[in-house]
Amino acid sequence: MIQNLHTHTSFCDGANTPEEMVQAAIALGMDSLGFSGHGPSSAPDDAAMDKDSVSAYREEVLRLKEKYAGQLEVFLGLERDFFWAPDGGGWDYVVGSVHYVEKDGVWLGVDYGREVFQENAARHYGGDCIAFAEDYYRLVGEVPERTGCQIVGHFDLITKFNEGDRLFDTTGPRYVKAALDALDRLAERDVVFEINTGAMSRGYRTAPYPAPWLLRAMHERNLPICITSDCHSRANLLYAFPQAEELAWNCGYRERMVLTGNGFAAQGLERPR
Numbered sequence: 001m002i003q004n005l006h007t008h009t010s011f012c013d014g015a016n017t018p019e020e021m022v023q024a025a026i027a028l029g030m031d032s033l034g035f036s037g038h039g040p041s042s043a044p045d046d047a048a049m050d051k052d053s054v055s056a057y058r059e060e061v062l063r064l065k066e067k068y069a070g071q072l073e074v075f076l077g078l079e080r081d082f083f084w085a086p087d088g089g090g091w092d093y094v095v096g097s098v099h100y101v102e103k104d105g106v107w108l109g110v111d112y113g114r115e116v117f118q119e120n121a122a123r124h125y126g127g128d129c130i131a132f133a134e135d136y137y138r139l140v141g142e143v144p145e146r147t148g149c150q151i152v153g154h155f156d157l158i159t160k161f162n163e164g165d166r167l168f169d170t171t172g173p174r175y176v177k178a179a180l181d182a183l184d185r186l187a188e189r190d191v192v193f194e195i196n197t198g199a200m201s202r203g204y205r206t207a208p209y210p211a212p213w214l215l216r217a218m219h220e221r222n223l224p225i226c227i228t229s230d231c232h233s234r235a236n237l238l239y240a241f242p243q244a245e246e247l248a249w250n251c252g253y254r255e256r257m258v259l260t261g262n263g264f265a266a267q268g269l270e271r272p273r
Helices: 018-027 051-067 114-125 129-140 143-147 173-186 212-220 241-250
Strands: 032-038 073-081 093-097 100-103 106-109 192-196 225-228 255-260 263-268
Touching: 018 032, 018 051, 032 051, 032 093, 032 255, 051 073, 093 143, 100 114, 100 129, 106 114, 114 129, 129 143, 129 173, 173 212, 192 241, 212 241, 225 241
Parallel strands: 032 073, 073 093, 192 225, 225 255
Antiparallel strands: 100 106, 255 263
16 A cells, blocks of 8 residues: 655645645555644644634645545544644544653744754753753654644654755764653553654754664664654655655555555565565
8 A cells, every 4th residue: 555644735834735635646546645734832832723724624635535536535634742732533544743842931943044053952951962962852752642633743853954964973872762652651651653754854864753763772672663754745655665665665664654555554665686
């Protein structure tokens, strides 16, 4: 089954309408497509939909679900931030993510630019990026309880601007402990972890989230995965999926999860060629 469950549209910060995304998915031969617009947020998030936008988004996706039945299975999902605001509920699935850390009464964006990240670390953590990461992972570990998600979004998003460890060392004991502590908390929950290629398509990373050592740690804990593109454009619906599948295989996985009308089901991975 060819599927993507992390999809953004012009209802939030995407470039294309939901129908343009559906038509592109059909042209690509996809079996199903899950929409996951950014839901309302308590933090000042320009990408988040407001109450009216959420209602219109829901109505449009449900219209497309009916219109394209038999050509493409469409799922109505939502990406719900840790600091989410009421969104009406009733979603086919929820992607739970952390985009902000609250510190000193200020919302600190995790993925809003390298300079913003550095400024936040300098101003609120005395330049200690690892302390920033520790606060981030404390929230990540609580994402399912906070958001009610079925999928944990981009587990190590804190590394978006850290290609080559240019800002902080992800091999040091403090960082490793923070990430693994979050992973161990999440391992107690019935959630799926995404291999997410979104930062690759936008030029921030050369490999998917999460880092290979984290993906191996997930496999060691028997945690299920899915593969998503976190696309904001129809051109990137299946961006770098072969690379993501190869990463999964090399880290020990032999199956991934796909969403069906009856919930998540395991699908075998093919050996990379």
